[in-house]
Amino acid sequence: MIGADTIIQGVxxxxxxxxxxxxxxxxxxxxxxxxxAHGDLIVLAAYLLLVVTTALGLGPFVxxxxxxxxxxxxxxxxxxxxxxxxxxxxxxxPLLVTFGLSVVLQNxxxxxxxxxxxxxxxxxxxxxxxxxGVAMVGVMPLMTFASAVAVILALQWLFYRTxxxxxxxxxxxxxxxxxxxxVKPASIFATATGIAMLVVTIAALFLGTRANFDPTIGPARxxxxxxxxxxxxxxxxxxxxxxxxxxxxxxxxGAAINPEWQILAGHxxxxxxxxxxxxxxxxxxxx
Amino acid sequence: MSDVTTxxxxxxxxxxxxxxxxxxxxxxxxxVLPAFASRALIQDLFFILTMLSLAQYWNLLAGYxxxxxxxxxxxxxxxxxxxxxxxxxxxxxxxxxxxLSGVFALLLALPTAFFAFRLHGAYFAIGTWVVAEVVRLxxxxxxxxxxxxxxxLPREARSEMWGVxxxxxxxxxxxxxxxxxxxxxxALAVAVATIGGIYAFLRTKRGLSLAALRxxxxxxxxxxxxxxxxKWTVFLIAAFGTGIVGGLIFLQxxxxxxxxxxxxxxxTAFVIxxxxxxxxxxxxxxxxxxLVFFFLQTFLAxxxxxxxxxxxxxxxxxxxxxxxxxxxxxxxKTGLHLFPIQRRLVIGPGRDR
Numbered sequence: 001m002i003g004a005d006t007i008i009q010g011v012x013x014x015x016x017x018x019x020x021x022x023x024x025x026x027x028x029x030x031x032x033x034x035x036x037a038h039g040d041l042i043v044l045a046a047y048l049l050l051v052v053t054t055a056l057g058l059g060p061f062v063x064x065x066x067x068x069x070x071x072x073x074x075x076x077x078x079x080x081x082x083x084x085x086x087x088x089x090x091x092x093x094p095l096l097v098t099f100g101l102s103v104v105l106q107n108x109x110x111x112x113x114x115x116x117x118x119x120x121x122x123x124x125x126x127x128x129x130x131x132x133g134v135a136m137v138g139v140m141p142l143m144t145f146a147s148a149v150a151v152i153l154a155l156q157w158l159f160y161r162t163x164x165x166x167x168x169x170x171x172x173x174x175x176x177x178x179x180x181x182x183v184k185p186a187s188i189f190a191t192a193t194g195i196a197m198l199v200v201t202i203a204a205l206f207l208g209t210r211a212n213f214d215p216t217i218g219p220a221r222x223x224x225x226x227x228x229x230x231x232x233x234x235x236x237x238x239x240x241x242x243x244x245x246x247x248x249x250x251x252x253x254g255a256a257i258n259p260e261w262q263i264l265a266g267h268x269x270x271x272x273x274x275x276x277x278x279x280x281x282x283x284x285x286x287x
Numbered sequence: 288m289s290d291v292t293t294x295x296x297x298x299x300x301x302x303x304x305x306x307x308x309x310x311x312x313x314x315x316x317x318x319v320l321p322a323f324a325s326r327a328l329i330q331d332l333f334f335i336l337t338m339l340s341l342a343q344y345w346n347l348l349a350g351y352x353x354x355x356x357x358x359x360x361x362x363x364x365x366x367x368x369x370x371x372x373x374x375x376x377x378x379x380x381x382x383x384x385x386x387l388s389g390v391f392a393l394l395l396a397l398p399t400a401f402f403a404f405r406l407h408g409a410y411f412a413i414g415t416w417v418v419a420e421v422v423r424l425x426x427x428x429x430x431x432x433x434x435x436x437x438x439x440l441p442r443e444a445r446s447e448m449w450g451v452x453x454x455x456x457x458x459x460x461x462x463x464x465x466x467x468x469x470x471x472x473x474a475l476a477v478a479v480a481t482i483g484g485i486y487a488f489l490r491t492k493r494g495l496s497l498a499a500l501r502x503x504x505x506x507x508x509x510x511x512x513x514x515x516x517x518k519w520t521v522f523l524i525a526a527f528g529t530g531i532v533g534g535l536i537f538l539q540x541x542x543x544x545x546x547x548x549x550x551x552x553x554x555t556a557f558v559i560x561x562x563x564x565x566x567x568x569x570x571x572x573x574x575x576x577x578l579v580f581f582f583l584q585t586f587l588a589x590x591x592x593x594x595x596x597x598x599x600x601x602x603x604x605x606x607x608x609x610x611x612x613x614x615x616x617x618x619x620k621t622g623l624h625l626f627p628i629q630r631r632l633v634i635g636p637g638r639d640r
Contacts, residue, residue: 033409034408034409034410034412034413036357036409036412036413082603082607085607086606086607091353091355091408091409092349092353092355092567093606093607093610094409095355095408095409095412096355096559096563096602096606097602097603097606097607099357099556099559099602100560100563100599100600100602100603100606101599101603102599103552103556103595103596103598103599103602104595104596104599104600104603106595107592107593107595107596107599108592108596110591110592111591111592111593111596219416219551222413223413223416223417223420226410226413226417227417230406230410230414260424260427260428263420263424264421264424264425267417267420267421267424268421270417271402271417271418271421274402274405274406274414275402278405
């Protein structure tokens with residue numbers, strides 16, 4: 001039966017998808033770059049967390065403090081060394097380079113970690129739950145959703161209340177004029193990708209603690225992230241959260257009807273939104 | 288009678304005439320090849336020819352049409368399933384069923400384009416991928432063709448294909464070898480028709496509009512090019528061809544499953560690397576690319592994921608340092624174009640009109 005329980009689980013799952021999508025949305029908003037390796041970078045971060053937890057014997061939440069700065073550096077370097085070279089009016093080079101990167105990352109992870117399923121252990125938190133009155137919900141899904149809201153609030157604050165955010169917005173609007181004002185687009189882009197990788201690491205933490213992962217699951221995460229961004233409308237972070245929730249609810253409702261329909265239901269919800277509102281629910285940017 | 292200077296517009300060059308003659312000779316050799324080639328060589332050539340055709344269609348989309356699709360596996364897989372379905376369920380002969388592969392892929396392309404064209408640039412790419420996933424998940428629920436685990440073509444269906452008994456008699460080979468030869472001949476015909484068809488299309492008025500759109504969309508629209516119509520045309524042509532090739536690949540394979548038929552690595556990633564390494568936006572590029580790809584695969588396939596890693600890294604390096612691919616490097620150095628589509632004005636010494 002589809003009850004309040006199913007819907008709430010779906011909403012909370014949507015928080016995870018919004019976390020997947022926030023980094024994608026941020027990078028697209030600033031440099032109009034769609035990173036096809038985004039899903040694989042989430043998986044890379046999950047493996048990084050796994051290595052840190054096993055090597056240093058830390059819990060996954062503490063490991064985040066080690067892995068996130070490392071991912072920032074990876075993102076910064078990737079943007080600076082590779083992606084900045086392919087930005088431009090032609091969309092082909094960035095698409096093909098990030099697609100190649102996706103294949104490279106997947107196979108490097110396969111080589112390093114085999115295709116065994118792995119999981120981040122969060123101890124008693126994994127099974128803890130609270131009674132919300134209408135339904136019992138897990139503490140981890142609640143924390144995932146809360147983190148998604150916190151990440152979006154933090155990104156909004158960064159964008160509209162800080163000097164760096166002003167530089168982001170200026171570069172997004174007009175990189176040439178921004179560079180006349182002393183903003184260096186190349187380094188702004190690198191910082192933006194670095195920040196996106198911080199968000200990716202948080203997403204990876206919740207991906208790895210709530211379910212198994214292996215090197216091949218990246219592309220599917222990219223698709224969910226992309227659907228959340230498009231449903232929400234380009235350039236709107238709260239829209240992205242709404243988009244994630246719609247995909248999440250569609251999936252849990254689909255799964256409640258027939259387990260085979262879980263993923264398909266999410267895709268169909270996406271196509272339905274695309275049919276009715278091609279520019280998403282809360283469009284801000286024009287691509 | 289006086290000499291009048293005449294003007295004519297042509298795309299023909301000496302190199303293109305020579306290339307055309309060589310291509311013709313190669314095609315003739317390729318047709319008679321099964322008479323003396325080993326079965327392994329025929330199978331390798333089948334693989335090369337089918338990948339080449341897929342690469343040409345993707346190149347038509349991305350290189351000429353600016354439509355970067357990462358969802359072409361939708362048409363490969365759907366084409367293949369639309370061959371398996373009628374052959375298994377209605378006992379249709381697999382050879383004419385190939386046409387169904389193309390027609391159904393074309394029908395699938397209509398709703399796909401309807402949705403995906405609402406998205407632009409990079410989002411179009413992922414949109415086509417979503418459609419491919421929807422088709423894969425839907426086909427996995429089709430229990431008559433094995434659902435999620437897949438199924439095989441009945442033995443008789445493949446051994447009684449049109450032409451197989453005749454080939455057995457002609458070359459005095461066993462049924463399985465005759466099937467390989469038939470599949471190879473069809474692959475050869477499809478590859479020749481694909482290259483010839485795309486080349487002919489690019490030289491038509493509509494092909495010229497396509498090139499104009501790619502080079503400068505605003506300027507092209509200002510002289511009356513209907514962008515939407517061209518995009519639809521290219522997308523539908525590519526879907527039809529990709530569907531037939533998909534049907535053919537799995538007809539030769541004999542076995543199908545949703546994961547293999549809708550594999551983004553096999554039918555889109557490899558194809559993208561072939562085009563990028565060879566040279567995007569040229570007909571020569573995919574031909575060169577598929578040869579490089581085949582040799583890489585022959586030497587590196589035993590290394591498993593290292594092989595894909597190398598291929599991906601090579602693709603990235605080419606995109607960064609030689610975005611026009613190997614053929615781009617060659618034609619820059621030599622000025623050579625084997626399939627020229629650039630129209631040149633030839634001012635001839637006069638002949639009377």
